[in-house]
Structures are given as C-alpha cells and as structure tokens.
Amino acid sequence: MNVLLLGPQGSGKGTQAQRIEAEYGIPHIATGQMLRDAIKQETELGTKVKPIVESGRLVPDDLMIDLIRERLIEPDTGEGFILDGFPRTSAQADALDAMLSEIGRELSIVFEFQLPDDAATARLLRRSELENRRDDTPEAIARRLELYHAETEPLVEHYRVQGNLVGIHADHSVNEVFQEIQEALDQVAARS
Ligand code: AMP
Numbered sequence: 001m002n003v004l005l006l007g008p009q010g011s012g013k014g015t016q017a018q019r020i021e022a023e024y025g026i027p028h029i030a031t032g033q034m035l036r037d038a039i040k041q042e043t044e045l046g047t048k049v050k051p052i053v054e055s056g057r058l059v060p061d062d063l064m065i066d067l068i069r070e071r072l073i074e075p076d077t078g079e080g081f082i083l084d085g086f087p088r089t090s091a092q093a094d095a096l097d098a099m100l101s102e103i104g105r106e107l108s109i110v111f112e113f114q115l116p117d118d119a120a121t122a123r124l125l126r127r128s129e130l131e132n133r134r135d136d137t138p139e140a141i142a143r144r145l146e147l148y149h150a151e152t153e154p155l156v157e158h159y160r161v162q163g164n165l166v167g168i169h170a171d172h173s174v175n176e177v178f179q180e181i182q183e184a185l186d187q188v189a190a191r192s
Contacts, residue, residue: 001026001080001188002105006155007113008148009141010120010127011170012177016113017084019178024185027076031085034067035059056140058088058147065095072099080108088152108188110159111181113170117145 001024005013017028035053038046045067049059068086071077087093100106121141128136135144159165166184168177 001108001185001192002100003080003082003185004107004110004159005082005084005113006110006152006159007168007170008115008117008120009144010123011113011115012123012174013084013113015174016177016181017082019174020082020181020185023182024080026080026082028082028084029068029071029077029086031064031067033085034071054134054140056135056143056147058151061089061091061095064088064092065099068092068096069099072103087155088147090151090154090158093155093158107159107162107164108192109184110162110165111168111184112156112159112165113168115170119171120145 003020003026005017007013014028014030014033017030020026021028032053035046035049039050039053040046045063049063052059064086068083072081083096087096124136124141125138127133128141134140156165168180170177172180
C-alpha cells in the first residue's frame with residue numbers, strides 16, 4: 001500500500017504517519033526529518049540545505065527528487081510506504097509520477113489533511129516550545145504556510161484528477177483522525 005499525506009505543517013501528518021506505520025508495517029518516509037538528520041550529521045547535503053530549512057524556505061526540487069528516488073528503492077518499501085512532506089511542488093509531483101511508473105507502482109491513496117491556518121499556526125507555536133525546532137519561529141511558520149498554499153495545495157487537484165484523493169478532518173482528535181484514515185485504508189486493502 002503506497003500512501004501519500006498532503007496537508008499544511010501542523011496538520012498532524014507526522015503523528016498519523018507513525019500510527020499508520022505501526023498498524024500497517026510500512027515505513028514512514030518524512031523528507032523534513034531526513035533533511036534534519038542530514039543537517040545534524042553535517043553531511044554534504046545537510047550543510048547545503050541548513051540555511052534553507054531553518055528559514056522555512058523550500059529546498060531545490062532536484063535535491064529533493066534525488067533524495068526520494070534513492071529512498072524509494074530501499075528494500076523496506078517492498079510492501080509500500082507512507083510519504084510525508086514530498087511532493088511539495090508540481091515539479092516534484094511530476095517526478096514522483098515518473099519514478100513510480102518506472103518501478104511499476106502507483107499511489108494507493110492520497111490523504112489531504114484539512115486545517116485552517118490559524119489552527120495550524122497555534123499547533124506549530126506549541127510544538128516550538130516542546131521540540132525547539134529552528135523553523136517553528138513565527139516568521140518561518142508564516143513563510144511555510146504561505147509556501148504550502150502557493151506551491152503544495154495546488155497538488156490536491158493533481159491527485160483529485162488521478163482519482164485517489166480522500167479529505168481528512170485534521171481538526172479532530174488524534175484518535176478520530178486515525179479512525180478516518182483506517183476506514184479509508186481498509187477499503188483500499190479490500191479492493192486490492
Ligand atoms: P517538514 O518537516 O515537512 O515541515 O519539513 C521541514 C523543512 O524541510 C521544510 O520547511 C523545507 O525547508 C524542507 N523540506 C522538506 N520536504 C521538502 C520538499 N519536498 N521540498 C522542499 N523542501 C522540503
């Protein structure tokens with residue numbers, strides 16, 4: 001089962017991805033976390049992207065596409081994967097379509113986490129106190145949400161046209177959201 005999570009920062013994608021990973025045994029691939037790990041380990045990629053990630057801007061498409069191409073061929077994705085944080089631009093979405101068709105796979109389902117900006121901002125500010133993420137400052141949060149609406153939200157239409165888009169009420173509790181997700185995933189599993 002190949003799952004894609006779309007939605008603004010703070011909408012709970014990471015939390016739900018961890019629940020899906022635990023319940024269905026498919027790996028959570030979170031590009032933001034991969035970049036933060038690279039920054040911490042001071043790899044070549046990490047050094048290059050550090051100022052971009054910390055200011056809340058988008059890392060160039062070619063770097064992200066290479067990163068995902070290498071990750072999707074890892075053996076742990078054999079039964080599927082949960083993509084969180086990629087694609088974020090239409091160039092990345094087109095590259096993902098091409099990559100998947102090259103390896104003979106397709107997205108089983110795309111979830112759109114729906115949450116208004118004020119709720120997302122409140123959650124991110126709360127997270128900044130707990131996790132001390134460098135990009136959870138008010139300026140970086142505003143920039144990231146703006147980029148979400150400008151660059152990533154249009155991808156909802158891309159996937160609606162492909163016919164596998166499911167909207168999620170991301171303002172509900174973690175358990176309620178997971179229940180919505182599970183119902184949709186169980187339908188997908190029953191079809192295949
Ligand atoms: P996230 O944890 O998904 O909010 O990602 C944190 C940061 O990593 C983003 O604000 C971007 O700077 C960078 N990033 C993560 N995924 C991507 C992507 N697909 N394209 C460009 N930049 C990304």
